[in-house]
Amino acid sequence: MIRFDKVSKAYAGPGAPALDNVTVDVDKGEFVFLVGTSGSGKSTALRLILREARPTQGRVYVAGKEINRLAGWKVPRLRRQIGTVFQDFRLLQTKTVAENVAFALQALGRSTKDIRRVVPETLELVGLGDKADRMPEELSGGEQQRVAIARAFVNRPMILIADEPTGNLDPTTSVDIMRLLDRINQTGTTVLMATHDHGIVDQMRKRVVELEHGRVVRDEASGAYGFSH
Amino acid sequence: MQLRHVTTNLRQGLRRNLTMHVAVVLTLFVSLSLLGVGLMVSQQAGETGKYLGNQLQITVYLCVPDDPNAPQCTSEVTGEQRQAVEDVIEANPEVASYYFESKETAFEKVKDIFGSERFEGRNAVLTADDLNESFWITLKDPDRFEGITSALTNLDGVSSVRDLRQEVGPIYAFIDTLKYVSWAAAGALVLAAVLLVANTIRLAALARRKEIEIMRLVGASGLLIVLPFVLESVVTALIGVALAGGVLAAFTQFGIIDGLAERLDFTAWIGWGEFWQTFAVIAVVGPLIAVVPTLLLTRKYIRV
Numbered sequence: 001m002i003r004f005d006k007v008s009k010a011y012a013g014p015g016a017p018a019l020d021n022v023t024v025d026v027d028k029g030e031f032v033f034l035v036g037t038s039g040s041g042k043s044t045a046l047r048l049i050l051r052e053a054r055p056t057q058g059r060v061y062v063a064g065k066e067i068n069r070l071a072g073w074k075v076p077r078l079r080r081q082i083g084t085v086f087q088d089f090r091l092l093q094t095k096t097v098a099e100n101v102a103f104a105l106q107a108l109g110r111s112t113k114d115i116r117r118v119v120p121e122t123l124e125l126v127g128l129g130d131k132a133d134r135m136p137e138e139l140s141g142g143e144q145q146r147v148a149i150a151r152a153f154v155n156r157p158m159i160l161i162a163d164e165p166t167g168n169l170d171p172t173t174s175v176d177i178m179r180l181l182d183r184i185n186q187t188g189t190t191v192l193m194a195t196h197d198h199g200i201v202d203q204m205r206k207r208v209v210e211l212e213h214g215r216v217v218r219d220e221a222s223g224a225y226g227f228s229h
Numbered sequence: 230m231q232l233r234h235v236t237t238n239l240r241q242g243l244r245r246n247l248t249m250h251v252a253v254v255l256t257l258f259v260s261l262s263l264l265g266v267g268l269m270v271s272q273q274a275g276e277t278g279k280y281l282g283n284q285l286q287i288t289v290y291l292c293v294p295d296d297p298n299a300p301q302c303t304s305e306v307t308g309e310q311r312q313a314v315e316d317v318i319e320a321n322p323e324v325a326s327y328y329f330e331s332k333e334t335a336f337e338k339v340k341d342i343f344g345s346e347r348f349e350g351r352n353a354v355l356t357a358d359d360l361n362e363s364f365w366i367t368l369k370d371p372d373r374f375e376g377i378t379s380a381l382t383n384l385d386g387v388s389s390v391r392d393l394r395q396e397v398g399p400i401y402a403f404i405d406t407l408k409y410v411s412w413a414a415a416g417a418l419v420l421a422a423v424l425l426v427a428n429t430i431r432l433a434a435l436a437r438r439k440e441i442e443i444m445r446l447v448g449a450s451g452l453l454i455v456l457p458f459v460l461e462s463v464v465t466a467l468i469g470v471a472l473a474g475g476v477l478a479a480f481t482q483f484g485i486i487d488g489l490a491e492r493l494d495f496t497a498w499i500g501w502g503e504f505w506q507t508f509a510v511i512a513v514v515g516p517l518i519a520v521v522p523t524l525l526l527t528r529k530y531i532r533v
Binding site for chain 2: 050072073075076077078079080081082083084090092103104106107108109112151155
């Protein structure tokens with residue numbers, strides 16, 4: 001589903017490359033943690049998958065297609081297959097919960113009928129069926145992140161990318177969010193989550209890919225945050 | 230459905246950035262009006278040129294003794310000299326027609342204009358003898374007067390060559406000045422309009438950066454992201470064009486048709502035909518001024 005083939009990415013200016021000869025393969029339906037300290041290259045890897053950036057060397061494949069070569073006008077089609085969740089939620093504060101989720105579908109030109117059907121379903125899935133008409137500021141952090149996940153998932157993407165989704169949340173709420181992501185993963189969606197939340201990684205026992213200075217230093221099928229003994 | 234999304238965005242965008250849009254509309258309105266006035270004035274100049282040109286003749290005055298206007302004239306023009314002048318006129322390919330005016334005819338004309346009583350009897354201020362004989366020349370192309378004028382001016386027996394065009398010169402100069410002033414002002418305002426549009430787009434992109442970011446991430450097409458911006462520009466441009474068109478139409482009706490054309494009949498005046506030509510120009514230029522910078526800037530600010 002996602003494949004990095006000897007990928008390096010250097011940004012302009014001096015300093016070590018953000019990614020250095022990375023080769024990783026993520027299968028369809030997998031749940032993968034991408035761990036490492038700040039500056040280890042996690043965010044760069046996610047940006048490459050979204051074609052927000054292009055590798056300096058090597059190839060990135062998403063759903064079997066090499067995306068470096070993708071023409072600019074085809075990039076939106078790629079992104080429709082990928083849902084994205086961020087640490088800071090990125091909700092539109094002037095729109096209700098339902099409108100925030102609907103916005104993603106409107107931006108893709110889906111019909112009102114479709115939107116009216118799919119949005120409540122998705123809000124139900126993330127456990128916010130009763131809060132459709134609330135404004136984001138009336139919600140807790142965990143609830144806001146659920147809205148963001150609903151928005152990322154409402155188009156039923158093949159891949160869900162989450163960049164530190166629990167970074168702003170307390171441990172209990174984080175566990176709830178992880179359960180939700182796990183549930184989404186059960187539907188067949190590939191989930192790739194960048195994090196440095198030890199507790200969660202240790203608890204979930206999923207595949208862990210660890211980056212350090214842009215290199216893969218560990219790739220374990222069911223790992224913990226630190227090296228397992 | 231996409232249509233509804235776009236119109237919702239358009240309405241929101243227009244409302245959110247209202248003051249900037251009003252500024253753009255007003256600037257476009259004034260600059261397009263001035264551009265229109267410039268165009269109409271230059272059409273008027275053409276009209277006046279055509280009208281006067283048809284009536285403009287070149288007059289060649291021949292010498293009289295002690296000609297007050299021509300020191301080179303020492304005596305009455307001789308028959309040979311007159312013939313030589315006529316030969317030059319005859320041979321010139323630019324001449325459409327000409328006729329000779331004798332002293333007597335000239336005297337009759339003067340009496341006609343100033344009243345005959347001052348020119349009769351012993352105290353007459355002027356007699357036929359004081360007046361110059363002349364040739365009156367009509368040209369095929371009234372604009373090509375310089376060749377014949379210079380060919381005739383230095384001939385023996387010629388007192389002076391008068392070109393009516395020189396007399397109406399100040400009118401032309403005035404029209405030209407009016408034309409250039411309104412074009413210069415229109416140019417400056419068009420520049421201001423372009424900069425305002427650029428600023429408006431920058432602000433709008435800033436105000437909507439979160440929406441735009443989310444749209445990009447969920448894979449909205451570039452067109453759908455850019456369309457509300459372009460439509461905002463088109464709407465403001467069309468309002469500006471409509472206002473400028475209204476002002477120019479009022480200028481045509483009340484300024485020219487009911488005003489100048491009623492009172493001043495020394496020339497032909499422009500009318501609705503010229504108005505529509507001008508309106509066609511500003512109806513194209515207005516949207517261009519607004520949409521071209523929008524397209525360029527949205528590419529810059531909204532990298533898809």
